[in-house]
Amino acid sequence: MKAAVFEGPGKMEVKEVPQPSCGKGEVLIKVEACAICGTDIRIYRYGQKNVKPPHIIGHEIAGTVEKVGSGVDGIKTGEQVILVTSVGCGKCKFCRKGWHNLCSNGVAIGYYYQGGFAQYMTVPEPAVSQGNIIPFPGKLSFVSASIVEPLSCCINGQDYLRINSEDIVVIFGCGPIGCMHAELAKVKTAEQIIMVDVDEKRLRMAEKFLPDIIINSSEKDPVEEIISITDGGADVIIVACGVNKVQEQAIQVSNKKGRISFFAGLPKDKPVITLDSNIIHYEEISIFGAFASYERQYREALEFIVDNKVNAEKIVTHRFPLEKIVEAIEAAGSGEGLKVVIEPWR
Ligand SMILES: [Zn+2]
Numbered sequence: 023m024k025a026a027v028f029e030g031p032g033k034m035e036v037k038e039v040p041q042p043s044c045g046k047g048e049v050l051i052k053v054e055a056c057a058i059c060g061t062d063i064r065i066y067r068y069g070q071k072n073v074k075p076p077h078i079i080g081h082e083i084a085g086t087v088e089k090v091g092s093g094v095d096g097i098k099t100g101e102q103v104i105l106v107t108s109v110g111c112g113k114c115k116f117c118r119k120g121w122h123n124l125c126s127n128g129v130a131i132g133y134y135y136q137g138g139f140a141q142y143m144t145v146p147e148p149a150v151s152q153g154n155i156i157p158f159p160g161k162l163s164f165v166s167a168s169i170v171e172p173l174s175c176c177i178n179g180q181d182y183l184r185i186n187s188e189d190i191v192v193i194f195g196c197g198p199i200g201c202m203h204a205e206l207a208k209v210k211t212a213e214q215i216i217m218v219d220v221d222e223k224r225l226r227m228a229e230k231f232l233p234d235i236i237i238n239s240s241e242k243d244p245v246e247e248i249i250s251i252t253d254g255g256a257d258v259i260i261v262a263c264g265v266n267k268v269q270e271q272a273i274q275v276s277n278k279k280g281r282i283s284f285f286a287g288l289p290k291d292k293p294v295i296t297l298d299s300n301i302i303h304y305e306e307i308s309i310f311g312a313f314a315s316y317e318r319q320y321r322e323a324l325e326f327i328v329d330n331k332v333n334a335e336k337i338v339t340h341r342f343p344l345e346k347i348v349e350a351i352e353a354a355g356s357g358e359g360l361k362v363v364i365e366p367w368r
């Protein structure tokens with residue numbers, strides 16, 4: 023089969039490799055679509071501690087069940103499926119609650135395990151037995167289904183924010199994640215959505231998601247703008263970009279009782295921000311984290327996409343065959359595209 027093999031920072035080679043086996047408890051998937059995540063771009067550029075090259079990355083996967091290993095119940099050959107990325111130990115207090123994304127001994131598909139930038143991949147036994155394979159209805163395209171994973175992560179972030187029809191929502195960062203947050207905030211009937219980015223190109227793309235207001239923060243001070251537009255502050259602020267200063271700005275533009283999501287992580291060598299703790303105290307502001315997602319949120323994301331509450335096709339701007347994976351990563355990484363999807367059989 024053909025696979026894109028990551029061989030170290032800046033090195034990705036598409037080549038013939040043996041088709042993976044399908045042992046006891048495992049399931050072989052024919053990968054039909056695998057979307058490129060921000061973390062795939064970072065792995066390609068810099069490597070990552072959980073990814074040991076040579077390795078096949080890619081975790082936003084939709085495909086067909088090709089073969090079912092012995093001892094596997096409830097999964098049928100030919101079924102269309104998506105995969106949950108996080109694989110927990112199954113025993114710890116977080117796993118017992120279903121929060122496999124927070125398992126301290128957790129691993130993940132496309133990181134520790136081989137991923138989806140290949141024509142076939144094996145779902146390992148712990149993932150199969152944990153319920154990481156989720157079937158989806160035939161009418162949904164594989165490309166749209168590959169968006170379930172990133173959307174489920176946005177749902178995880180917004181679960182904490184309880185957005186409702188009285189909320190003015192600010193989203194910093196107009197990449198695919200920021201745009202999906204805007205779609206979700208719309209589903210939650212937010213009163214007003216303000217999107218902010220430094221990149222005019224990104225802002226033009228964000229316009230497709232019909233925010234009420236967009237702010238180019240390289241031209242205007244976003245804090246002043248937001249404070250004036252919202253008459254003192256926004257109710258919900260989502261930081262969908264890994265920039266220290268923007269996390270600080272999020273606190274500055276929060277209304278009293280504001281809810282803030284630090285959705286994106288900060289650079290590992292620079293994870294500290296300045297925070298006036300008294301603002302949090304006197305103004306009753308809440309700050310939430312979010313990391314990956316778990317099964318229930320995948321099912322919810324799938325429902326939103328199937329019901330067309332979230333339009334996955336609007337989020338996907340580019341599709342590439344496997345051979346052009348480097349070009350595809352560049353298109354996603356340069357901000358030229360929103361979601362870029364690899365179709366290994368094209
Ligand atoms: Zn992802």
Ligand SMILES: [Zn+2]
Pocket residue numbers: 110111112113114115116117118125126127128
């Ligand atoms: Zn665990």
